[in-house]
Amino acid sequence: xxxxxxxxxxxxxxxxxxxxxxxxxxxxxxxxxxxxxxxxxxxxxxxxxxxxxxxxxxxxxxxxxxxxxxxxxxxxxxxxxxxxxxxxxxxxxxxxxxxxxxxxxxxxxxxxxxxxxxxxxxxxxxxxxxxxxxxxxxxxxxxxxxxxxxxxxxxxxxxxxxxxxxxxxxxxxxxxxxxxxxxxxxxxxxxxxxxxxxxxxxxxxxxxxxxxxxxxxxxxxxxxxxxxxxxxxxxxxxxxxxxxxxxxxxxxxxxxxxxxxxxxxxxxxxxxxxxxxxxxxxxxxxxxxxxxxxxxxxxxxxxxxxxxxxxxxxxxxxxxxxxxxxxxxxxxxxxxxxxxxxxxxxxxxxxxxxxxxxxxxxxxxxxxxxxxxxxxxxxxxxxxxx
Numbered sequence: 064x065x066x067x068x069x070x071x072x073x074x075x076x077x078x079x080x081x082x083x084x085x086x087x088x089x090x091x092x093x094x095x096x097x098x099x100x101x102x103x104x105x106x107x108x109x110x111x112x113x114x115x116x117x118x119x120x121x122x123x124x125x126x127x128x129x130x131x132x133x134x135x136x137x138x139x140x141x142x143x144x145x146x147x148x149x150x151x152x153x154x155x156x157x158x159x160x161x162x163x164x165x166x167x168x169x170x171x172x173x174x175x176x177x178x179x180x181x182x183x184x185x186x187x188x189x190x191x192x193x194x195x196x197x198x199x200x201x202x203x204x205x206x207x208x209x210x211x212x213x214x215x216x217x218x219x220x221x222x223x224x225x226x227x228x229x230x231x232x233x234x235x236x237x238x239x240x241x242x243x244x245x246x247x248x249x250x251x252x253x254x255x256x257x258x259x260x261x262x263x264x265x266x267x268x269x270x271x272x273x274x275x276x277x278x279x280x281x282x283x284x285x286x287x288x289x290x291x292x293x294x295x296x297x298x299x300x301x302x303x304x305x306x307x308x309x310x311x312x313x314x315x316x317x318x319x320x321x322x323x324x325x326x327x328x329x330x331x332x333x334x335x336x337x338x339x340x341x342x343x344x345x346x347x348x349x350x351x352x353x354x355x356x357x358x359x360x361x362x363x364x365x366x367x368x369x370x371x372x373x374x375x376x377x378x379x380x381x382x383x384x385x386x387x388x389x390x391x392x393x394x395x396x397x398x399x400x401x402x403x404x405x406x407x408x409x410x411x412x413x414x415x416x417x418x419x420x421x422x423x424x425x426x427x428x429x430x431x432x433x434x435x436x437x438x439x440x441x442x443x444x445x446x447x448x449x
């Protein structure tokens with residue numbers, strides 16, 4: 064009996080193993096796979112009705128894409144560089160751009176073509192996959208803008224809109240070539256309007272911040288409103304060391320580009336507009352101390368001889384004083400507005416100049432002593448001053 068128990072236990076275990084692994088699997092039953100497996104002559108599936116239509120929002124998305132995709136191009140720059148062993152190796156960069164006229168002028172970012180400018184090749188690929196060699200027409204590194212040109216027929220220019228009065232929350236669309244994936248459209252909203260400095264040092268005064276996905280390769284492509292009008296040029300993303308979309312992208316306002324396009328195409332450079340004044344910003348404390356009629360604006364302490372300001376009759380200060388240890392001249396005109404837009408500091412003045420070009424006429428509102436006056440000033444060309 065003592066030796067029988069282990070034998071009985073072993074037989075029970077072996078029997079159970081045989082039942083669950085062999086006999087039960089070979090016996091027909093409700094759960095046997097072969098019982099329900101079938102191979103019908105034709106698979107019957109449930110399909111959507113063919114009459115399903117797009118809703119109004121989807122229709123608008125499609126409309127914006129179809130309207131603009133013929134205008135958006137892929138820009139490839141190639142340049143030869145030396146490697147570690149001083150051997151020549153080709154380097155290639157990619158970005159986007161969009162056609163602005165039927166003469167083949169294309170607007171893009173300066174950083175997209177900067178490496179190839181003057182020492183490399185630039186190639187443009189249209190939506191129909193045709194490739195053309197491009198020539199640099201004009202560059203504006205200060206605003207990260209460039210115009211290149213191709214010789215092609217039947218080009219479709221993009222419609223340039225107005226970037227003034229953009230509202231946070233309004234819909235925007237971006238079309239470009241992220242990671243070389245041509246003809247990609249993403250959608251988002253205007254997240255904010257704020258000044259942003261690019262990695263190359265260029266300052267975008269009123270950059271359009273958006274959550275529309277912008278990735279490497281989107282640079283230079285258009286940012287559009289829901290009408291399909293270009294309101295910005297996609298230029299950079301905010302990331303933590305990883306060059307991919309983080310939901311925070313920025314575009315240069317199209318009005319900034321429109322202000323310099325004519326110079327870029329006709330001259331190859333930008334004639335920076337300038338009043339020809341040297342100023343100091345005025346705040347409540349300083350305004351009260353020197354007895355000014357308002358507590359904001361720019362006080363003119365010097366006017367450049369022969370400048371637009373001098374020609375228009377603006378006046379600089381003539382009373383010597385000190386601002387801390389800095390000598391200044393008081394008694395000059397106090398600029399408070401240009402074209403009825405409030406001027407509170409020098410950034411406002413720079414921004415105003417960025418929206419104009421040399422030769423434009425602006426209305427400058429000043430206080431002379433306590434008298435409010437207006438002057439029509441034809442802007443000159445900047446030479447280290449605004």
